Amino acid sequence: MSNLSALNQLPQYYHLEQKDHMDKPMDVEVSGEVPKWVNGSLYRNGSGLYKVGNTAWNHIFDGFAVLQRWTISEGKVTYQSSILDSEFYKKTAKHRKIVGEGFGSSFPDPCETLFGRLFNRFIPKSSDNTNVNIVEFGDRLFALTEMPTLNEINPDTLTVKQKSAISDYVVVHLGTAHPHVLKDGTAIFYGTNMVHNKAYNFIAIPPQTDFSKAPLAGAKVVATVPSRWKMHISYTHSFGITENYFVHLEQPLTMSIARAMLYKPLGMNGAEVIVPHEGESLDIMLINRSTGQRLPVTYRAPEGVVFHFVNCYEESNHVVCDVCFTPKGAKSIQRIYFNLMLEDAKAGIHYKPNYTRFVLPLSLDGAEEGKNLVTLPNTTATATLEKGGKNVIHVTPEFFEENMYADFPAINYRYNGVKHRYCYTSTTLSTQQTKLSKFDVVKKTVKTYEVTNNFSPSEPVFIARPGATREDDGKW
Numbered sequence: 001m002s003n004l005s006a007l008n009q010l011p012q013y014y015h016l017e018q019k020d021h022m023d024k025p026m027d028v029e030v031s032g033e034v035p036k037w038v039n040g041s042l043y044r045n046g047s048g049l050y051k052v053g054n055t056a057w058n059h060i061f062d063g064f065a066v067l068q069r070w071t072i073s074e075g076k077v078t079y080q081s082s083i084l085d086s087e088f089y090k091k092t093a094k095h096r097k098i099v100g101e102g103f104g105s106s107f108p109d110p111c112e113t114l115f116g117r118l119f120n121r122f123i124p125k126s127s128d129n130t131n132v133n134i135v136e137f138g139d140r141l142f143a144l145t146e147m148p149t150l151n152e153i154n155p156d157t158l159t160v161k162q163k164s165a166i167s168d169y170v171v172v173h174l175g176t177a178h179p180h181v182l183k184d185g186t187a188i189f190y191g192t193n194m195v196h197n198k199a200y201n202f203i204a205i206p207p208q209t210d211f212s213k214a215p216l217a218g219a220k221v222v223a224t225v226p227s228r229w230k231m232h233i234s235y236t237h238s239f240g241i242t243e244n245y246f247v248h249l250e251q252p253l254t255m256s257i258a259r260a261m262l263y264k265p266l267g268m269n270g271a272e273v274i275v276p277h278e279g280e281s282l283d284i285m286l287i288n289r290s291t292g293q294r295l296p297v298t299y300r301a302p303e304g305v306v307f308h309f310v311n312c313y314e315e316s317n318h319v320v321c322d323v324c325f326t327p328k329g330a331k332s333i334q335r336i337y338f339n340l341m342l343e344d345a346k347a348g349i350h351y352k353p354n355y356t357r358f359v360l361p362l363s364l365d366g367a368e369e370g371k372n373l374v375t376l377p378n379t380t381a382t383a384t385l386e387k388g389g390k391n392v393i394h395v396t397p398e399f400f401e402e403n404m405y406a407d408f409p410a411i412n413y414r415y416n417g418v419k420h421r422y423c424y425t426s427t428t429l430s431t432q433q434t435k436l437s438k439f440d441v442v443k444k445t446v447k448t449y450e451v452t453n454n455f456s457p458s459e460p461v462f463i464a465r466p467g468a469t470r471e472d473d474g475k476w
């Protein structure tokens with residue numbers, strides 16, 4: 001099946017074309033009512049443009065970034081949508097076909113010199129197609145992907161203002177599109193170093209409100225943790241943070257260091273650098289934010305993968321870690337090529353992230369083999385000391401609404417790092433379900449909202465009502 005024919009069998013929102021670029025705000029018909037207190041702009045980013053001319057991407061991560069903005073004022077809404085003017089996209093637009101290397105496939109560049117072709121065969125390029133997330137940091141907007149490059153975005157025109165790279169300040173080779181912004185404005189980023197004993201890095205960037213200065217100035221590594229493998233490093237999409245800890249998952253889905261060095265000369269794609277380790281554990285590690293040191297305990301969870309953290313917090317000498325966990329999902333990243341998604345849907349194979357809670361006891365004093373160390377009430381999650389071991393705790397998760405697709409989670413961000421009760425999720429990327437859901441993890445109930453009429457649910461965002469004192473007083 002060609003890339004174009006696979007794409008044409010997918011729902012309409014995969015069929016955007018270059019002509020759908022709408023950089024001038026247009027009025028939007030509103031059904032229902034937008035509360036008068038909701039005023040401002042909602043920005044979204046994602047992999048949105050998959051076909052250019054007669055060429056099409058095949059991996060869901062590869063689409064060109066499309067930025068969207070809804071501006072809401074006094075109940076009126078305008079909308080604009082813009083294909084991000086990255087260098088990669090501009091080159092593709094000039095040639096009227098995709099030119100260059102994506103994650104899951106690559107297309108030849110007719111203008112490249114013989115030397116350039118040889119050079120690029122050996123040296124992977126950092127893509128500036130920042131198509132995963134958009135975040136506000138220090139009164140500036142940034143479009144991000146998992147490369148160290150960030151594009152600062154003009155909030156009115158949705159065009160690139162300037163490029164910055166975390167790797168200009170610290171040694172990392174990959175990044176995350178899901179940083180945290182602390183209450184004092186400091187941003188905490190994550191970066192992977194492809195040297196195994198410096199693999200997982202947490203980077204603090206002080207708030208920068210002086211627009212004449214570089215936005216990432218002052219970035220420094222505040223914690224570094226080695227990989228458990230010598231020749232592999234866990235793939236990391238996001239991380240958690242509590243008052244005292246960074247929460248990092250070392251999952252059985254890794255980047256092979258050997259393949260990262262050789263995939264270009266061997267003619268492989270970037271996606272083939274990522275290797276599933278079926279049957280291996282997902283290890284959870286806690287890193288002390290003040291000292292940068294990892295706690296000498298491994299919390300060993302069953303095989304599975306996580307793209308998105310819901311929230312983490314400390315309670316009564318435990319760390320509660322809520323994530324969207326796909327049991328035995330290590331192969332899922334290799335199945336999100338459009339042609340393979342269609343094959344899996346026909347065969348009834350569905351990877352399904354669940355809202356999942358792990359509870360990590362902080363004190364092992366008096367721990368006995370076989371005894372559940374979780375003493376928090378209202379959870380079925382468990383933690384037991386490994387037989388004959390001292391610093392490995394086996395943890396089993398609590399699932400909320402098992403078998404219900406729940407990913408792209410949002411909480412009221414005021415509760416980031418502290419105990420939350422509500423979470424909002426969507427079924428974006430599911431070929432089966434089209435739902436938005438609100439979880440109450442105290443009462444353990446879920447309200448779902450079916451999205452109909454050929455629409456797809458996007459990632460929810462929670463907006464607190466001004467002056468709200470209740471966690472879920474707002475709109476999402």
Ligand SMILES: [Fe+2]
Nearest residue numbers: 132237307308
């Ligand atoms: Fe994400």
